[in-house]
Amino acid sequence: xxxxxxxxxxxxxxxxxxxxxxxxxxxxxxxxxxxxxxxxxxxxxxxxxxxxxxxxxxxxxxxxxxxxxxxxxxxxxxxxxxxxxxxxxxxxxxxxxxxxxxxxxxxxxxxxxxxx
Amino acid sequence: xxxxxxxxxxxxxxxxxxxxxxxxxxxxxxxxxxxxxxxxxxxxxxxxxxxxxxxxxxxxxxxxxxxxxxxxxxxxxxxxxxxxxxxxxxxxxxxxxxxxxxxxxxxxxxxxxxxxxxxxxxxxxxxxxxxxxxxxxxxxxxxxxxxxxxxxxxxxxxxxxxxxxxxxxxxxxxxxxxxxxxxxxxxxxxxxxxxxxxxxxxxxxxxxxxxxxxxxxxxxxxxxxxxxxxxxxxxxxxxxxxxxxxxxxxxxxxxxxxxxxxxxxxxxxxxxxxxxxxxxxxxxxxxxxxxxxxxxxxxxxxxxxxxxxxxxxxxxxxxxxxxxxx
Ligand SMILES: Cc1ncc(C[n+]2csc(CCOP(=O)(O)OP(=O)(O)O)c2C)c(N)n1
Ligand code: SF4
Ligand code: SF4
Ligand code: SF4
Ligand SMILES: [Mg+2]
Numbered sequence: 001x002x003x004x005x006x007x008x009x010x011x012x013x014x015x016x017x018x019x020x021x022x023x024x025x026x027x028x029x030x031x032x033x034x035x036x037x038x039x040x041x042x043x044x045x046x047x048x049x050x051x052x053x054x055x056x057x058x059x060x061x062x063x064x065x066x067x068x069x070x071x072x073x074x075x076x077x078x079x080x081x082x083x084x085x086x087x088x089x090x091x092x093x094x095x096x097x098x099x100x101x102x103x104x105x106x107x108x109x110x111x112x113x114x115x116x
Numbered sequence: 117x118x119x120x121x122x123x124x125x126x127x128x129x130x131x132x133x134x135x136x137x138x139x140x141x142x143x144x145x146x147x148x149x150x151x152x153x154x155x156x157x158x159x160x161x162x163x164x165x166x167x168x169x170x171x172x173x174x175x176x177x178x179x180x181x182x183x184x185x186x187x188x189x190x191x192x193x194x195x196x197x198x199x200x201x202x203x204x205x206x207x208x209x210x211x212x213x214x215x216x217x218x219x220x221x222x223x224x225x226x227x228x229x230x231x232x233x234x235x236x237x238x239x240x241x242x243x244x245x246x247x248x249x250x251x252x253x254x255x256x257x258x259x260x261x262x263x264x265x266x267x268x269x270x271x272x273x274x275x276x277x278x279x280x281x282x283x284x285x286x287x288x289x290x291x292x293x294x295x296x297x298x299x300x301x302x303x304x305x306x307x308x309x310x311x312x313x314x315x316x317x318x319x320x321x322x323x324x325x326x327x328x329x330x331x332x333x334x335x336x337x338x339x340x341x342x343x344x345x346x347x348x349x350x351x352x353x354x355x356x357x358x359x360x361x362x363x364x365x366x367x368x369x370x371x372x373x374x375x376x377x378x379x380x381x382x383x384x385x386x387x388x389x390x391x392x393x394x395x396x397x398x399x400x401x402x403x404x405x406x407x408x409x410x411x412x413x414x415x416x417x418x419x420x421x422x423x424x425x426x427x428x429x430x431x432x433x434x435x436x437x438x439x440x441x442x
Contacts, residue, residue, distance in 0.1 A: 026190050031144025033186035039149065055132040059324045060361055062155040064143045081143035085150035085350075085357035 030081065036063065040084030042099045048074055050096035057088035057097065118217045122224045123254065124167070126332040129325055136162050145188040147180040150357030152321055152347035152364070153260045157181070157231060159324050160258060160345075163331035166191050168227035171205050173241055174198035175233035176267040176349075177260060201230045201237075202244030202257065209253040227335045228255035234275035235265045238302045249340045252312035256334045256341045259302055262349035270352040274300040277372075278419065279412050280404045282352075287407040294407065298419055298435045303428060306342045307378055315341040316378040318428070321348070322364035323375065323387055330377065346373045354403030363401050370398040371420045374427035383428055395420050 007014045044057070057066040057075060065082040066075055089097045129135055141161035147154035153176055161168075170193040172178045178195050181188055196204040209228050215221035230237075230245075237245055237259035245257055264282055265271040272282040272295055280295045281287055287294040303316050315337045319327040327345065334341035348363040350356065355363055367373035370393045375386040395417050399405040408416075418434045425431050 021195070022185060024185050024187060026192070027142050027144065027186070027188060028190060029139065030142050031186050031188045033184070034144040034146060034188070036144065036146070055135075058137075059132050059135060059159075060155065060321075062147065062151050062158060062360075063145075064139045064141070064158055067137055070137075078143060083149045085360075087150050087358045087360055090358040091361050 035080055036083050037080045040082060040102050042084050042086060042101055043079070043082060043105070044077065044086060044089050044097045045100045046075060046077065047096040047098070050094055051075060052094050054093035056091045056093055060087055060091050062087070119219050121213060121216045123338055124224055124227055124335055126163070126165070126335055128329050128332065132325060135325065135328060136165070140164070140166055140190040142188045142190055144186070145181045146183045147176065148351045148357070150350045150360045151176075152349050152360050153177050153233070153262055155321055155360065156260045156345050156347045159321070159327050160229065160231065160331050161191070163328040164227045164229060164335065167224065168229055169193070169208055171196050171201050171208070171228075171230045173201035173230070173232050173236035174267070175236050176262070177231055177233065179267050198236045199240050200244045201232050201241055202246070202248035205230045205255045205257070206248045206251060206253045209255050225254060230255065230257045232257065232259050233266070234259060234261045234263060234302075235273050238300055238305065239274050246310065249306055249310035249313050249342065252339050254338055254340070256331070256343065258331070258343045258345060260345050260347045261302075262347050262352060264349070264352045266349055266352045275302070278416055279399075279408050281407060282404070292407070292409070293412045296438055298433070302344050303342065303378065304430060308430075310340070313340050313342065314380050316343070318344045318346070318373070318375055320346045320364050320368055320373055320375055320387070322361055322368060326375065326386055352404070355401055359401060363398075366393070366398045366401060369393045370395045371424045372398050374424070376428050378428065385427065392424065
């Protein structure tokens with residue numbers, strides 16, 4: 001609503017209104033405007049054979065980067081947002097997560113398409 | 117005709133398996149690696165679900181989450197001043213009550229949740245929080261406790277423990293222990309002074325299902341509720357980012373933190389260890405305590421021992437005011 005319309009509708013004198021700070025759209029599943037995968041120096045690597053689906057990685061990841069694929073019955077990692085804190089590696093029930101250096105991977109660290 | 121206000125009735129989750137896979141605090145935020153308060157936000161959001169309105173007073177969970185005009189909140193969320201989250205929540209709740217009563221809003225009363233830091237809840241935000249509790253608004257006030265004014269560079273807060281090295285309590289020749297004072301007891305302040313409050317709880321990141329259920333219980337209660345959540349902060353407490361849960365667990369094992377619920381006068385305790393580990397083991401995990409001598413640690417242990425006689429209740433504590441000669 002424009003400021004003028006707002007003032008008319010609620011009979012507020014225009015000089016008494018405060019400008020709205022900012023209104024921004026809510027994200028749906030991910031906030032793609034804030035990719036954090038490029039913070040990592042190490043990443044968690046899973047051994048699906050050993051994983052017992054205890055879900056510790058899912059529940060403890062502050063960056064919501066582990067989810068259970070219910071159909072496949074296996075854990076899925078989100079490379080775009082995992083910051084590499086390695087909390088999941090520390091909390092894994094059966095030690096099936098290992099920390100590996102980012103540089104060992106072909107894609108390496110996830111880079112932003114456009115730097116800030 | 118005035119309509120009855122229908123409120124939320126959230127189900128109890130039985131195990132991690134039953135915790136929703138959906139995220140309402142989505143990935144894509146600028147909190148530090150291993151951030152305890154961020155994990156707290158994620159778990160609280162899983163508990164509330166999308167029919168919720170969150171209020172975020174200034175602090176890490178405002179600034180680091182909503183940098184550069186983007187936010188990780190999939191539900192309506194609004195920033196409040198660090199001082200007035202309780203007042204804004206009161207206004208939101210009162211507005212919904214009226215809209216529902218007049219039939220202008222058809223849904224249930226949404227979950228109205230404040231996620232306040234320790235500063236924004238029990239120090240600089242205390243007056244507004246207390247007002248919300250006093251007037252009996254149907255909202256949940258969560259104090260995510262990272263034991264400092266973290267966002268401005270880890271300054272001491274009334275929740276910073278005795279002996280903590282913070283930017284405002286650096287240990288030195290004159291004051292070797294760093295922080296001299298012992299912390300406030302936040303839940304006791306809410307319980308003791310607000311007759312409208314029926315439910316107060318403490319929770320820990322080390323027990324996420326318990327945390328989720330306490331949030332749901334708090335939301336199901338009609339009226340104001342308060343939950344104090346222990347949130348280790350790797351940046352401020354100076355430990356490695358993968359140790360957040362280890363530190364949270366050790367806090368419970370040493371009695372530095374006690375999980376309990378208070379319902380209309382009755383206390384129940386959760387996760388009480390059979391035998392408490394010496395508090396030294398907890399303090400060893402964090403650089404902020406690394407300057408302390410055995411004498412200081414003994415003082416902390418005496419404080420914890422006294423508190424553990426009746427956790428969450430007023431008990432005489434071996435604490436002297438800095439104005440008294442020691
Ligand atoms: C009235 C006022 N004083 C000071 C500040 C500066 N300030 C911004 S965030 C912050 C720290 C808040 O601490 P807390 O509520 O514990 O949240 P945390 O950052 O620890 O998550 C301070 C002091 C402010 N925004 N407003
Ligand atoms: S390393 Fe940290 S951010 Fe990455 S998936 Fe594990 S817990 Fe999440
Ligand atoms: S913590 Fe380990 S065992 Fe548990 S679900 Fe994750 S990868 Fe599997
Ligand atoms: S300073 Fe602490 S609370 Fe703030 S974002 Fe970093 S880890 Fe989280
Ligand atoms: Mg704080």
